[in-house]
Amino acid sequence: MSAKAARVGETANAFSAEEDRIRAAYARRVVDGRYSWFDAGNLLAMHERERSALRVLAAAGLTPLAERRILEVGCGTGAWLRDFVKWGADPKRLYGVDLLSERVEQARRLCPAGVTLECRNAAQLGFEDASFDLLLQSTVFTSILDRALRRAVAAEMVRVLRPGGVILWYDYHVNNPRNPDVRGVPRREIAELFPGCSVHLRPVTLAPPLARMLAPRAWLLCQLLERVPGLRTHYLGLIRKPAPGATGR
Ligand SMILES: C[S@@+](CC[C@H](N)C(=O)[O-])C[C@H]1O[C@@H](n2cnc3c(N)ncnc32)[C@H](O)[C@@H]1O
Numbered sequence: 001m002s003a004k005a006a007r008v009g010e011t012a013n014a015f016s017a018e019e020d021r022i023r024a025a026y027a028r029r030v031v032d033g034r035y036s037w038f039d040a041g042n043l044l045a046m047h048e049r050e051r052s053a054l055r056v057l058a059a060a061g062l063t064p065l066a067e068r069r070i071l072e073v074g075c076g077t078g079a080w081l082r083d084f085v086k087w088g089a090d091p092k093r094l095y096g097v098d099l100l101s102e103r104v105e106q107a108r109r110l111c112p113a114g115v116t117l118e119c120r121n122a123a124q125l126g127f128e129d130a131s132f133d134l135l136l137q138s139t140v141f142t143s144i145l146d147r148a149l150r151r152a153v154a155a156e157m158v159r160v161l162r163p164g165g166v167i168l169w170y171d172y173h174v175n176n177p178r179n180p181d182v183r184g185v186p187r188r189e190i191a192e193l194f195p196g197c198s199v200h201l202r203p204v205t206l207a208p209p210l211a212r213m214l215a216p217r218a219w220l221l222c223q224l225l226e227r228v229p230g231l232r233t234h235y236l237g238l239i240r241k242p243a244p245g246a247t248g249r
Helices: 003-014 016-028 040-059 079-086 101-110 147-160 187-193 208-214 219-225
Strands: 070-073 094-098 116-119 132-138 161-172 198-206 232-240
Touching: 040 161, 040 198, 040 208, 040 219, 040 232, 070 079, 070 147, 079 094, 079 132, 094 101, 101 116, 132 147, 147 161, 147 187, 187 198, 187 232, 198 208, 208 219
Parallel strands: 070 094, 070 132, 094 116, 132 161
Antiparallel strands: 161 232, 198 232
């Protein structure tokens, strides 16, 4: 057996318990209407997220997206991948991986032809080094409780990203006291996960319980509350891999 094959086998064994835990956590999840476009709280969050994502992608000089090779790790059913197509990305340059086969199957049904989807642990991406311009992770790291797996996924993301390329990050920075299957990722940990990269994040997303309660009745109030930093539960922003010759953060 080659040294590389042995390393891949060791990595797979090291993470199998956490993979099982993640699969069990998603199997337990109650599917309700909270992520529906017809839920006003979710609509509020999606509008703000889309505006913020478009703003940071444009500010980073990544538009137009048509020529960009883009990978989403933990793509779920492919909602962001379809957003990228709507924003001008070429489906043939879009890739998604997810741990859960049923989600990957659903993404295959929902995404346009040309999008490449794979069921695998993002700790072992089957792509060449430096082969993507842009990566995305959205609420994947909060689903991973094991620190070693978080580090392995982050390292793989950096490996497949070209120098100067960016990771679009959207995730909780706070814990959900009612959901022990997730853990927020604070700014300090994000910097540790991506050593040597520059990290630019800003808090977004009105706390979902508040948004669900208020948005159906008081949309404008929610838009005001969205601006209060202490009521925001997520970070959205970019993590840039240094280009050759670049120094510092
Ligand atoms: C909350 S969902 C978010 C899905 C999608 N990113 C979105 O924002 O719509 C988190 C996803 O991450 C996936 N995931 C968690 N750990 C993973 C890992 N190590 N490798 C690949 N996918 C993973 C889960 O299977 C799940 O589909």
